[in-house]
Amino acid sequence: MKTSTMTLIKFYHLLFLGCGAIAMVTNVSAQQRPDSQFQKMMNSSFRTEGIANIDRIDQDPTQKFCSDPQFASSKAGAARALEIQKQNMASIKPPSDGKYIGDWKSGEAIAQSGRGATWTDTASTPIGGGCYNCHEIDKKEISYGNIGPSLWNYGKTRGNSQELIVYTWNRINNSKAYNACSNMPRFAHFKLLNEKQIQDLMALLLDPASPVNQ
Amino acid sequence: MNQQRRSLLKYSAVFGLMASAGLISVAQAEEWNKAAFEGKSLDDVFKSLGTSSPDKSAAVTLNAPDIAENGAVVPVGISSTLKAEQMAILVEKNPSTLAAQFFLPAGTEAFVTTRIKMGQTSNVYALVKADGKWSMALKEIKVTLGGCGG
Amino acid sequence: MAPISVVLKRSLVLSLLLMGAQSIHAQSAADEIAKYREMIADGNPSELYEMSGEELWKKPAGPKNASLEKCDLGLGPGIVDGAAAVLPKYFKDTNRVQDLESRLMTCMEKLQGVPSESIIDAKFGVGPKKDMDAIVAYVVTHSKGKKINVSTTHPKEKQMYEMGKRAFFYEGGPFDFSCASCHGSSGKRIRLQDLPNLTTHDGAVAGWGYWPAYRVSSGQFWTMQQRLNDCFRQQRFPYPIYGSDVTIALSMYMAKNANGGIIQTPGLKR
């Protein structure tokens, strides 16, 4: 029960805030303490393979925070979440050429691909956005996941105000700027997608000519 | 291609031996229909099976899902109220159109189920030959991308 | 921040509006996928692995030219029926909690003289791992229909469960994924694949209870070790060592959560 409440909040954190519907019952006040037994297990259980280096199990503050859902959903955790979001927000850069919208056709290909960054890939394997894994986007693609919300008609129903454009840009660059424990990877932060690729994804969502907005 | 041809030749030789040794019955030793299996279009295969264009018939049922979770394994079944002597499964958009064919002696039901590979979403045809005449049923099977795609 | 909350409020209303249409669409696709699964469930190629596994179990092999028939999988030497239902489990002789694969490696080493490293470092699906797959298929088939019944009474079992829970929520790698990213809430899918919520009893039964399984997409029988290995690959984690404690801890977490559920292994998966 606790877990499902936690994950709901993970997904719709901001929506809940917006509706003032947040309700937290917990007495956890500090983050999980480091456990040497556990760390020993983690360190001895993994090894480097190809591009997947052993240091991938080292956590940054965001990952550490989100690995303790009980604390993350506590009152003290909520304050810490705001700090984490701030840190992530600070890492986002606007497009260097000032262009937010690229080519939706390339965007669709990036959204379809779930490849890259595994030990069976190489450093030169293009990394996909994997967007359809979690989102409905173009309705024509019936094989889509539902971990994230549907993005069908994203631009058509939300308009194309500058605020929306910047919000969408930020969200793809670093989703944790809005929701500390969002399930969405930080595409710019970990250099998973480059600026051009993010512009193309922006077009897929916002270009009036994109199939998403038909 | 050459490799394949060579192994096919080798196969024919071995098969000939098996037939003469009585391992496989003479009735079955009507050859593996190479021309039909190498057909690249519906028309090619229809021709190799000795028909121009089979009629669609309610007497033929193609039992398959609308969506295949994985193209590597697509369950396909044919059943018919006709007295079928031969059946075939065709996939329009596969590199080779004919997937399999079956010969049914008297006493064997007009029913078969197997599993095939599909490279992409395509129409799939179930053909049934009864009294020397081919009939068919068809449906589109969607092949989806599954998993995380990594 | 004000404009953003407006946007978000709007998007909430929108997603509520869209939900109706969407669920109908998703439902028909789900029905068809269910039909697909039902059609392939009859004639699970796992049976082929199980057959050769039984042979391997009974055939003398290794430097000591012995069979595995005296292997103690937890219910006593040679008892295969129901053994997979009580694993992972603490074993006195190794002073470790072991899952099926790591326990089989112990038996192969002790009874047959096969060094565990030769199995741990082997590639999946070929050579010694191929034999391991078959033996696992044989053993788990003999627990089909049994109730999952793992113990956490021994302190090492309890500790394994707790560490498994912690590992389940452990985020890392360039995608920030943990097991919980995909398997921590109910009703979720990746593409069209349903994701069991492994933190709940029902979800854990659907996950733990159906693996090992024949995997249609690769045309291979996958043990739980291989299933976990590919989860970590997709998570963009480093490589989990075969039979390592993290894999056993996660197995313990899932199995305990699934306790009481019926084992359906070997399953048949996409």
Added chain:
Amino acid sequence: MSDPMRVRATEKDGIVDVKILMKHDMESGQRKDASGKVIPAWFINMLNVKANGKDVFNAQFGSAVSKDPFLNFKYKGAKGDKLVVNWIDTKGDKRTDEATVS
């Protein structure tokens, strides 16, 4: 050497339901290995089933039949029928297995 088949045959109301699983990679000739080289086609292309020495089913497969092929068919028969299943592949490898209808 090829692995054994799994043959199950059960009779009900005079109809025998036969299910056969074969162990075979069924390489289509379309796949590439890790180094990008095409893996040559290699698949079971003929299958024969006899009941008490008489043909009850013949199949010809192309390259599109799935790995570890499955077949299900039905014929008029009885409990105790002796089934003999034979397959041969495009390299000439073959396999024979037997089953009794239950």
